Amino acid sequence: MAIPEEYKLKCDFTIPERYKHHVLTNRKEPNIPACNVKTIPGDMTERGCAFAGSRGVVGGPIGDCIQIIHSPSGCAWYQWGTRRNLSDIYAWAGPNTLCNDSQNRRRAVTSDLLEKDVVFGGMEKLEKTCLEAWRLIPGAAGILIYTTCTSGLIGDDCPSVARRVEREIGKPVFVIDSPGFCGVSQSTGHHHFNVQFYDQVVEYREKHPEACMKEEEKGPYDITIIGEFNMDWDLAYIKPLFEKLGCRVVAVFTGGERLGNLLKIPDAKLNVLHCQRSCTYISDLIKEGFEVPYVNASFFGIEQTAKALREVAEFFGSEEMMEKAEQIIEYELEVISPAIDFYRERLTGKKVGMYVGGPRVWHWQRVMKELGMKVVFGMCTFAHEDDYEKINARAEDGVFLVDNPNEFEIEECLERFKPDLFLTGLKEKYLCRKLGVPTVNSHSYEKGPYACFRGMVNFARDIYEGVYAPVWKFARDKDFI
Numbered sequence: 001m002a003i004p005e006e007y008k009l010k011c012d013f014t015i016p017e018r019y020k021h022h023v024l025t026n027r028k029e030p031n032i033p034a035c036n037v038k039t040i041p042g043d044m045t046e047r048g049c050a051f052a053g054s055r056g057v058v059g060g061p062i063g064d065c066i067q068i069i070h071s072p073s074g075c076a077w078y079q080w081g082t083r084r085n086l087s088d089i090y091a092w093a094g095p096n097t098l099c100n101d102s103q104n105r106r107r108a109v110t111s112d113l114l115e116k117d118v119v120f121g122g123m124e125k126l127e128k129t130c131l132e133a134w135r136l137i138p139g140a141a142g143i144l145i146y147t148t149c150t151s152g153l154i155g156d157d158c159p160s161v162a163r164r165v166e167r168e169i170g171k172p173v174f175v176i177d178s179p180g181f182c183g184v185s186q187s188t189g190h191h192h193f194n195v196q197f198y199d200q201v202v203e204y205r206e207k208h209p210e211a212c213m214k215e216e217e218k219g220p221y222d223i224t225i226i227g228e229f230n231m232d233w234d235l236a237y238i239k240p241l242f243e244k245l246g247c248r249v250v251a252v253f254t255g256g257e258r259l260g261n262l263l264k265i266p267d268a269k270l271n272v273l274h275c276q277r278s279c280t281y282i283s284d285l286i287k288e289g290f291e292v293p294y295v296n297a298s299f300f301g302i303e304q305t306a307k308a309l310r311e312v313a314e315f316f317g318s319e320e321m322m323e324k325a326e327q328i329i330e331y332e333l334e335v336i337s338p339a340i341d342f343y344r345e346r347l348t349g350k351k352v353g354m355y356v357g358g359p360r361v362w363h364w365q366r367v368m369k370e371l372g373m374k375v376v377f378g379m380c381t382f383a384h385e386d387d388y389e390k391i392n393a394r395a396e397d398g399v400f401l402v403d404n405p406n407e408f409e410i411e412e413c414l415e416r417f418k419p420d421l422f423l424t425g426l427k428e429k430y431l432c433r434k435l436g437v438p439t440v441n442s443h444s445y446e447k448g449p450y451a452c453f454r455g456m457v458n459f460a461r462d463i464y465e466g467v468y469a470p471v472w473k474f475a476r477d478k479d480f481i
């Protein structure tokens with residue numbers, strides 16, 4: 001359904017094509033905006049590139065590999081130390097591991113392509129970079145090479161370099177070919193990483209059967225968690241819940257994970273899929289290739305976390321596990337209820353706007369309801385149709401949705417809907433500050449983890465502290481309130 005006249009944003013009168021990207025939610029007949037399509041020239045999108053999706057989002061959190069960006073140094077700089085996808089391989093972060101091997105946020109390695117490499121080819125330089133990095137960081141479990149716009153345009157044969165380096169160092173060397181220009185947003189890079197990593201894992205397992213889990217090592221309740229990136233330690237709350245249930249988490253794709261565990265993903269009994277935007281692809285491939293099924297799950301909020309535990313228990317069909325799930329849920333609710341009640345009382349009726357990549361806009365609809373808050377608008381950077389279907393199904397009717405918003409649209413929505421809080425990222429935070437709207441960093445969090453029952457308490461606390469911070473009394477523009 002086209003957006004009603006009175007909802008049309010004024011800032012888009014000069015780019016009317018944008019109206020196709022705006023809808024109002026409807027539970028019965030979902031309204032899906034134009035999505036996952038090229039940004040109109042002249043529209044200052046906030047999207048990232050395909051490389052950002054492959055390296056920054058899906059591959060980056062792997063903790064023990066050297067990640068080489070085959071690019072001019074700038075591409076490497078902008079993926080260094082930004083998203084808080086943490087790993088317990090850090091000496092200073094993990095209580096049990098005293099080593100210095102974690103690569104995922106500490107180091108940025110680039111082949112530093114220059115003009116002459118663009119003219120004469122960059123393969124030799126890439127090989128040298130791999131070997132030099134290996135010499136400097138010998139404890140790494142392998143190397144991941146990422147192509148970028150520059151190396152993609154040169155057309156360097158990176159897989160042949162990878163094979164030579166692999167022979168030389170005796171560890172896996174994988175190539176992820178997802179140059180920045182090859183899709184409409186970072187979502188393309190998620191897809192590329194999934195497919196290419198899977199193919200190379202399969203190939204590696206065939207050549208090196210010792211990398212697979214041995215029959216006697218396999219457990220009846222082995223699971224993996226797919227599409228979970230350990231933002232600000234979310235895994236510290238997710239993993240123990242499944243372990244209490246009686247499952248063994250053999251690998252996480254990819255939050256803080258070791259390559260050795262990732263190679264064993266096909267040996268698990270069930271994949272539990274959290275981010276259904278960035279990682280449904282690999283879950284489908286594993287299902288087809290290894291007959292390992294997956295369940296969709298959300299680890300945000302009370303109802304959804306409880307549902308995830310129940311569904312995993314049901315999958316295994318064990319009475320004992322189903323009982324255990326109920327016990328865990330009951331216990332966790334007892335622990336968190338006083339805090340959640342405190343926050344709900346103070347947040348009930350508050351209006352919230354949301355702008356995240358896509359999935360969190362549907363993951364969090366129920367969470368906001370559980371806190372008594374009212375979602376007044378939602379925005380997604382790179383969501384696809386299935387994300388919008390989920391938002392329509394979970395939101396109240398009539399919530400204004402904007403696909404791939406630009407800054408003017410964000411500003412106008414803040415002014416029009418006057419939310420008490422905007423769940424958004426760092427780029428938008430400054431605009432919000434000026435308008436006197438509190439924000440909570442919805443990508444890497446303020447003080448996480450935000451996942452599962454106890455994470456919800458942290459989330460509610462950060463929301464409460466944002467909404468009630470005394471500073472807004474002084475900072476708010478009087479016309480705005």
Ligand code: CFM
Pocket residue numbers: 057083186229231275276277278356357358359360361442443444
């Ligand atoms: Fe998945 Fe993510 Fe997200 Fe995402 Fe992202 Fe993210 Fe996100 Mo930021 S993998 S799609 S590309 S849930 S980094 S941890 S918060 S935009 S909604």
